[in-house]
Amino acid sequence: MSRIATRFAKLKAEGRGALVTYLQAFDPDRATSLEILRGLPAAGADIIEIGVPFSDPMADGPSIQKAGLRALKAGATVPGVLDLVREIRATEAETPIVLMGYYNPVMSYGVDRFCADAAAAGVDGLIIVDVPPEEADEVEPHCRAHGLDLIRLIAPTTDEARLPRVLGATTGFIYYVSITGITGTRSADYASLAPAVAALKRHTELPVAIGFGIRSPEQAAIAASVADGAVVGTALVDALAASLTAEGQATPATVDAVLAPVRHLAAAIRSGRRRAA
Amino acid sequence: MNTPLPNSLRQGPDNRGRFGSFGGRFVAETLMPLILEVEKAYEAARRDAAFQDEWRRLLTHYVGRPSPLWYAQRLTEHLRKSAPAGMGAKVYFKREELNHTGAHKINAVLGQILLAKKMGKTRIIAETGAGQHGVATATACALMDLPCVVYMGATDVERQQPNVFRMKLLGAEVRPVTSGAATLKDAMNEGLRDWVANVHDTYYCIGTVAGPAPYPQMVRDFQSVIGIETREQILAAEGRLPDALVCAVGGGSSAMGLFHPFLDDKEVAMWGVEAAGRGLDTHEHAASINRGRPGVLHGNKTYLLQDGDGQITEAHSISAGLDYPGIGPEHAWLHEIGRVTYVGIDDQEALNAFQICSRLEGIIPALESAHGLAQVLKLAPTMARDRIIVLNLSGRGDKDIFTVAKHLGEKI
Numbered sequence: 059m060s061r062i063a064t065r066f067a068k069l070k071a072e073g074r075g076a077l078v079t080y081l082q083a084f085d086p087d088r089a090t091s092l093e094i095l096r097g098l099p100a101a102g103a104d105i106i107e108i109g110v111p112f113s114d115p116m117a118d119g120p121s122i123q124k125a126g127l128r129a130l131k132a133g134a135t136v137p138g139v140l141d142l143v144r145e146i147r148a149t150e151a152e153t154p155i156v157l158m159g160y161y162n163p164v165m166s167y168g169v170d171r172f173c174a175d176a177a178a179a180g181v182d183g184l185i186i187v188d189v190p191p192e193e194a195d196e197v198e199p200h201c202r203a204h205g206l207d208l209i210r211l212i213a214p215t216t217d218e219a220r221l222p223r224v225l226g227a228t229t230g231f232i233y234y235v236s237i238t239g240i241t242g243t244r245s246a247d248y249a250s251l252a253p254a255v256a257a258l259k260r261h262t263e264l265p266v267a268i269g270f271g272i273r274s275p276e277q278a279a280i281a282a283s284v285a286d287g288a289v290v291g292t293a294l295v296d297a298l299a300a301s302l303t304a305e306g307q308a309t310p311a312t313v314d315a316v317l318a319p320v321r322h323l324a325a326a327i328r329s330g331r332r333r334a335a
Numbered sequence: 336m337n338t339p340l341p342n343s344l345r346q347g348p349d350n351r352g353r354f355g356s357f358g359g360r361f362v363a364e365t366l367m368p369l370i371l372e373v374e375k376a377y378e379a380a381r382r383d384a385a386f387q388d389e390w391r392r393l394l395t396h397y398v399g400r401p402s403p404l405w406y407a408q409r410l411t412e413h414l415r416k417s418a419p420a421g422m423g424a425k426v427y428f429k430r431e432e433l434n435h436t437g438a439h440k441i442n443a444v445l446g447q448i449l450l451a452k453k454m455g456k457t458r459i460i461a462e463t464g465a466g467q468h469g470v471a472t473a474t475a476c477a478l479m480d481l482p483c484v485v486y487m488g489a490t491d492v493e494r495q496q497p498n499v500f501r502m503k504l505l506g507a508e509v510r511p512v513t514s515g516a517a518t519l520k521d522a523m524n525e526g527l528r529d530w531v532a533n534v535h536d537t538y539y540c541i542g543t544v545a546g547p548a549p550y551p552q553m554v555r556d557f558q559s560v561i562g563i564e565t566r567e568q569i570l571a572a573e574g575r576l577p578d579a580l581v582c583a584v585g586g587g588s589s590a591m592g593l594f595h596p597f598l599d600d601k602e603v604a605m606w607g608v609e610a611a612g613r614g615l616d617t618h619e620h621a622a623s624i625n626r627g628r629p630g631v632l633h634g635n636k637t638y639l640l641q642d643g644d645g646q647i648t649e650a651h652s653i654s655a656g657l658d659y660p661g662i663g664p665e666h667a668w669l670h671e672i673g674r675v676t677y678v679g680i681d682d683q684e685a686l687n688a689f690q691i692c693s694r695l696e697g698i699i700p701a702l703e704s705a706h707g708l709a710q711v712l713k714l715a716p717t718m719a720r721d722r723i724i725v726l727n728l729s730g731r732g733d734k735d736i737f738t739v740a741k742h743l744g745e746k747i
Contacts, residue, residue, distance in 0.1 A: 190361070192367070224364065
């Protein structure tokens with residue numbers, strides 16, 4: 059069983075959903091980024107999603123756009139990100155690591171070589187935002203060959219007719235985009251989440267994580283209880299950004315500025331389970 | 336090229352929106368259902384006589400089509416003077432600069448806005464670089480009573496003030512984009528972000544033959560009116576097809592519009608002219624085919640300017656309309672199969688052509704079109720006198736007089 063499947067199975071047995079955290083690699087610099095990412099499991103993150111910086115992040119809001127620019131300025135490259143994962147994996151054997159990004163840097167690196175090197179570095183799954191199922195043959199065979207899960211986004215606009223096609227191309231877990239929009243710009247409509255997830259569950263056995271509109275511990279707890287996990291990205295990136303100097307440099311407060319909210323999110327998700335039980 | 340050419344080069348794209356390996360639909364899942372909806376609506380509109388009639392009516396009575404095919408006699412004679420004996424091809428201009436709003440852009444905008452109405456969309460968004468596509472979209476939205484938001488890089492807003500004001504006069508809202516380098520590619524990113532957030536009521540009117548399928552095909556089809564007219568006009572004037580077609584390419588909509596109806600005519604050579612900026616061997620140009628490599632951006636696979644790590648790099652050209660780090664996917668394919676030759680013309684060559692055209696023909700061309708003309712100035716003296724070249728004079732240069740004055744060291 060893959061690390062992702064193992065982790066979801068374990069959490070299911072515990073009766074709670076997963077906390078999935080998203081941060082951009084190299085934000086605001088390599089050393090700080092490494093320290094934060096390494097601290098995530100102890101702070102309560104169940105799955106670590108790492109953004110691969112891209113110059114033109116079309117599905118991201120202002121916060122993550124700025125994070126990407128900081129990361130690129132700090133020297134982030136595809137080999138650099140894979141190297142970072144290798145270092146995290148050296149001390150963290152169990153927590154799944156998912157890379158999320160856009161297709162062009164992957165294509166530029168070489169899709170097959172990327173999948174091989176990512177798997178060797180300790181990556182468990184990929185989310186490539188701008189490769190929909192219609193273009194899946196560009197990446198799917200390479201992911202499969204190297205044992206990487208290919209996690210897909212499902213949006214509120216994905217209709218019933220399209221659903222089987224998207225689900226059929228997905229492994230690992232489903233990433234349900236809870237808003238129509240870019241990351242971090244709207245709040246999810248929590249009343250509509252449960253029916254939306256229930257509709258998905260009629261079509262798939264895969265775990266479902268909800269993301270794009272989740273900021274607070276309370277929202278995360280709701281999302282993680284109606285689905286199998288909650289993804290929090292922009293809120294953490296904002297917390298990180300708020301700790302930086304005016305020039306965008308890390309300060310002694312930066313690492314804990316991210317890990318403290320992760321602890322709160324984790325605590326809320328864990329107590330959400332108790333309430334539900 | 337070892338691969339045999341297919342029977343017709345005019346059949347693309349395939350059902351995946353690909354021209355060879357280029358094109359496709361590389362968008363986030365949220366947009367995917369809408370892209371497919373646009374495709375379906377466009378397929379229906381192509382076969383809908385009432386839709387086509389309405390578009391034709393607008394082209395005739397609002398845009399002023401057909402645009403003339405002008406024999407540039409003084410320019411032809413000027414080039415013959417310095418050409419070897421017996422050389423100096425006859426040069427014609429396809430005068431798209433006479434269209435309402437001053438460029439070819441309006442042809443495809445009217446088609447797209449009619450489509451948006453047919454789809455029941457009530458809000459239009461667009462991106463613009465130099466402002467020509469923004470002005471055309473704002474114009475069509477004023478005519479058809481639709482709210483219009485135009486995304487424009489803050490850098491471009493600064494250097495294209497007259498067009499910003501035009502858009503405002505036409506009732507559009509211009510939103511300056513400060514992300515990234517604040518130019519055309521960032522404006523396109525922002526357009527796509529807006530669309531993702533407003534899919535229920537919004538139509539994204541893309542200005543060139545790029546973006547996810549069906550845009551490259553749809554914009555090309557609407558712009559093909561240029562080539563279809565040119566064909567009829569040159570047959571009427573000369574009794575035969577031209578020997579060469581020349582057009583500047585940024586995204587490449589004016590060039591696709593001229594080239595497409597001639598793609599199967601093997602005797603017609605085609606030249607796509609990229610902006611070489613400060614030179615192809617500097618880092619400041621917009622020559623995606625000559626200096627880029629295949630990648631994926633803005634929904635399609637095509638040639639892109641990018642660094643070794645797949646990060647998109649900034650384009651540069653004296654012409655804001657060519658200042659884009661990519662090119663339409665059909666051009667990428669026509670390059671790979673060798674049907675069209677893509678060359679570079681630098682800022683200085685374009686400036687020279689701009690002035691020659693103004694003085695010899697009494698036509699102030701857009702800086703984009705001046706790139707095409709500069710290639711004609713090189714090409715015509717190498718071709719015999721009985722040969723014919725058609726240049727797509729895609730836009731007029733009123734918008735560029737401030738830029739040109741600055742480069743000539745004049746204050747206006």
